[in-house]
Amino acid sequence: MVYGRSSSGDPDRPGDPDRSGGLPGPARARRPADPVALKLLVAGGFGVGKTTLVGAVSEIRPLRTEEDLSEAGRPLDDLRGVEAKSTTTVAMDFGRITLRDELVLYLFGTPGQDRFWFLWDELAQGALGAVVLADTRRLAECFAAVDYFERRGIPFLVAVNCFDGAERFPAATVRAALDLDDRVPLLMCDARERESVKEVLATVVEHALALTTRDRAPAVRG
Amino acid sequence: MSDAGRQGRPGERGPGGDHWFDDDAGPVVRPYAMTRGRTSTATRQRLDLIALVVPEPAAADPGRDQTLSPEHVEIVQRCGDFPRSIADLAAGLDLPVGVVRVLVGDLVEDALVHVTRPVPPAELPDVSILREVINGLRAL
Ligand SMILES: Nc1nc2c(ncn2[C@@H]2O[C@H](COP(=O)(O)OP(=O)(O)O)[C@@H](O)[C@H]2O)c(=O)[nH]1
Ligand SMILES: [Mg+2]
Numbered sequence: 431m432v433y434g435r436s437s438s439g440d441p442d443r444p445g446d447p448d449r450s451g452g453l454p455g456p457a458r459a460r461r462p463a464d465p466v467a468l469k470l471l472v473a474g475g476f477g478v479g480k481t482t483l484v485g486a487v488s489e490i491r492p493l494r495t496e497e498d499l500s501e502a503g504r505p506l507d508d509l510r511g512v513e514a515k516s517t518t519t520v521a522m523d524f525g526r527i528t529l530r531d532e533l534v535l536y537l538f539g540t541p542g543q544d545r546f547w548f549l550w551d552e553l554a555q556g557a558l559g560a561v562v563l564a565d566t567r568r569l570a571e572c573f574a575a576v577d578y579f580e581r582r583g584i585p586f587l588v589a590v591n592c593f594d595g596a597e598r599f600p601a602a603t604v605r606a607a608l609d610l611d612d613r614v615p616l617l618m619c620d621a622r623e624r625e626s627v628k629e630v631l632a633t634v635v636e637h638a639l640a641l642t643t644r645d646r647a648p649a650v651r652g
Numbered sequence: 653m654s655d656a657g658r659q660g661r662p663g664e665r666g667p668g669g670d671h672w673f674d675d676d677a678g679p680v681v682r683p684y685a686m687t688r689g690r691t692s693t694a695t696r697q698r699l700d701l702i703a704l705v706v707p708e709p710a711a712a713d714p715g716r717d718q719t720l721s722p723e724h725v726e727i728v729q730r731c732g733d734f735p736r737s738i739a740d741l742a743a744g745l746d747l748p749v750g751v752v753r754v755l756v757g758d759l760v761e762d763a764l765v766h767v768t769r770p771v772p773p774a775e776l777p778d779v780s781i782l783r784e785v786i787n788g789l790r791a792l
Contacts, residue, residue: 529788
């Protein structure tokens, strides 16, 4: 996260009643009443079913984010004159699942193309986990996403979206093709089916929980 | 989260508030009329997409601040029923995220709302929240 690890002594915490003065200290506790928001990312190539998946379990709305082109990794000398001051608008799939009043899970479906990587860094920050959607007819399109989450240590799974007419492959074959770590869950899904998508999302959170538990109790590891 | 609490200079806000374009602002992004040309990159840290906007008691009467735009007031109203994130507000108001960040930053300065700091999963106070998420998803 952009925020430091300390939550109790953060002098910049908005909403602290005494934020305008006084010393930071342990007395500045997080407000217990603040609700909790978590996010999951849905990544994958164009047409793999990200929008369908997010829409299957949540009210889905497009989210517009405008980014400075220079942040998109373009060489600066590519930008001339007025163009240098322009922005690019990127629409993401955005879904909200209200688990209870004070607990909300957000889904962000992110474009898989290279030119949108700059968006991912923000989205990945503080993400609970990620779903990499794969289509066995175009498996290579999810390599970049798998690499990305592996490198960042973000808990993720691969969900193979089983399109009609696409040849079915055994999970082991897909795993091998993706060179997937044994611990990364891989499952088959139908992004149009609510039950199937619920299972995908629950599994990724389970995976995140397992990793968290392991990290919190190193003594019992192995 | 926002640095508005530390860096906010409400007295300087207004038509002449071009201190928003300081040297740290980087390349100029297309100005937004609604935010008087300000962008969120200048003096404030970016509010996280899932940072939740929570009304303060003073928000019960947002109309008393004459400098608030209709969009400011709408944001305050939308956050009244149940918590909304920056992303919820942007999608609901059909505004780009950057504009919502600026507007919410104004409201934080005015102490009409506060913004929650999203908890990184590794810092969740206990894992029962994750169990609740898993069970909640299966029960949808
Ligand atoms: N047969 C089948 N079609 C799907 C499935 N998931 C998505 N589609 C279709 O594939 C197309 C692209 O899906 P979309 O969600 O827009 O992909 P996105 O580009 O990743 O957001 C749409 O026409 C969907 O209806 C699936 O599981 N099975
Ligand atoms: Mg889509």
